[in-house]
Every structure is written in structure tokens, then in C-alpha cells.
Amino acid sequence: MRFLVTLLFVLSLNQNFCQDNAPNIILMIGDGMGLTQISSGIYANNNTTALKSFEYIGLSKTYAFDRLVTDSAASGTAMASGVKTLNGVIGIDSKNNLQQSILEICEQRGYNSALIATSSIVHATPASFYANVPSRRQYQDIALQLSEHDVDLFIGGGKKHFNKRDDKRNLLEEMDQYQFVNSLSEIENSTSSKIGFFTYKDEPPSKLEGRKPALDDIAKSSLKKMESLNKPFFMMIEGSQIDWGGHSNDLDMVISEFKEFDSTIKHVLDFAKADGNTLVIVTADHETGGLTLSGGSIKRGIVKGTFSTKGHSAALVPVFSYGPNSELFKGIYENTAIFDMMLKSLD
């Protein structure tokens, strides 16, 4: 009997720590990256994209609980936690229940975790993976929740929400398990189990304005770091500013942001191919700008775009998947199913 109890205890421990074959999951979100943003990026880039190497393609219905046209908070929450909620809300469902995110579930199962964004790290999309707040604009509350979270590596802008606060707290000092670095090489050389890299005090500038470091280099260093820790990991990488190009109705910005995201996808795929046990999902939270491609030239790599709104649209967005269980992501489904399928792929 005692043996049986011990055996069950050991088995349950094994459940909590990860199974030998537990896959890495890398979720890549191009904010505002609908099919026309992708098309523009392809046509303006020698008619090619890293997305062509994916194994399965699906379509995601992005609408929010209360609106046909979603925002990034509701759709981030849908993908992170599997529930439709109201626009503006992060990590809380329509009945006010706090939600656990896929990142948190992975951590419970012994995974490491990483969050990377080309916006601030407290912006709606990355926040959906660690925060629970009624309004996405509660940046200081979101920062506080990150400071109390278990995310192992985070890279993005928004330092001021941690050290220039209304409550006069300096969260950077309070986060004493973290090493805060100022370069990618420091990440690779760090022996700290928790690392933060604030790329900018506030929101980072656009790629066209010279944002550094490049997202593909950030991804490379982060993957090296995660790989060196010898545990499975969950990583979310956001190309945040494709959306901002859409809001500005600025096609050049959309294309330059997409290009950087696309070369990041290439590096992530190379990693996944070499690793053999990494599920990669590339999708968007919604389309931005109601972009139509109304002309241009393949030969000259020129695309003419017409925007129909300064906001988001309700168009379905594509989902590209590669690696173990990638076949789950084919078909047409709700954005909440992306959470369900990631969860399923853990078992």
C-alpha cells in the first residue's frame, strides 16, 4: 500500500513537472496582421515569405464577446485564456472571472516562459499572458502584476511603468530575482533564472524610425537562452506595430513591420526544424485598417493599398502552424480555439 502511494505520488510529481516529450510552444502574434497585410509584405519583398514553410493553415474568427470588431485586449485574452471577453478587458471573462493563461498553465507544468514584444511589455497583447485587469489602460497595475509573476524572460518597452510610478514604488528594485540587462549578449551570458530587458522607457519607435534591437535578433538570443536551460518553454513573440501602421493608414510602415516579423518567423522556424519538438503558431489578433490591395507591381515590388478605417476590422485572420500537433490548427474556428489547441498539444 505504501509503495502504491509512493508510486502515485511520484507519478503525480511527473505530471506537475513536464513529461520528457513535452513540446516547446512558440506563439507569434502579428498585431493587426490580416491577409492583406501579409499579401502586401509578400509582394513588396520579392514575392516571398517565411510563412510558405508552414505545414497547416487555418482561419480564426476574431470577434469579441460584445463587439464584432475586437480590440487587442479581448482577442489577446481569447488566445491566451480561451474565453471571449469585452473589448478593453485583459485576463477576465465577461462574467468577471479571472482567467489563467496558457503561459501560466505551462509554468505549472514545469515550463520556462518568455514574452517578447515590439511595443511596451505592458501593452494589451503581452499583458494578456500574465495580467488580469478590467482595463488595458491600467499600465501601472499591469506592470505590478508582471513584477509579481513568474515570467522567466521578458523583452519590450515600457520601463517607466515600473520605476516612474504614481505609488512611488520602484518595481525594478522589488523584482530582486530578476537580472535587468541592456543588451542581447547579456541575456545569453546571464546565469540568472529570471531576466528582463527594457528596450525603451516608453513605447518603442517604429522600425522605420530605427527601433533596436531587431526582433529577429531578440528572438535568436531568447531561443538560445531558452534552449540552454534544458526545459520545455512557452514563448510569445509579438510584432506589435503592424497594427500601428494600420491605424496610421501607413502602408510603408505596415510593410516594414511585417518584414521584420517575417524574418523573425524564419529564425523561429529554423530553430523549430532543428529542434524537432517545437510547435510554432503564427497568427494575428485582428486585421487593422480594413486594408485593400488596389494595385501595384510584382516586378517592381510595389503595392498600392487603400485603407477603409483607422480602426480594426472583423475579417477572419490566418493561422499558420508547424511542428508537433500542428494539424490541430487547420480549419475555421473561434480565436478561443487557439488556446484550446495549444492546451491539447501539451498532452
Ligand code: MG
Ligand atoms: Mg498588441
Ligand code: ZN
Ligand atoms: Zn490596434
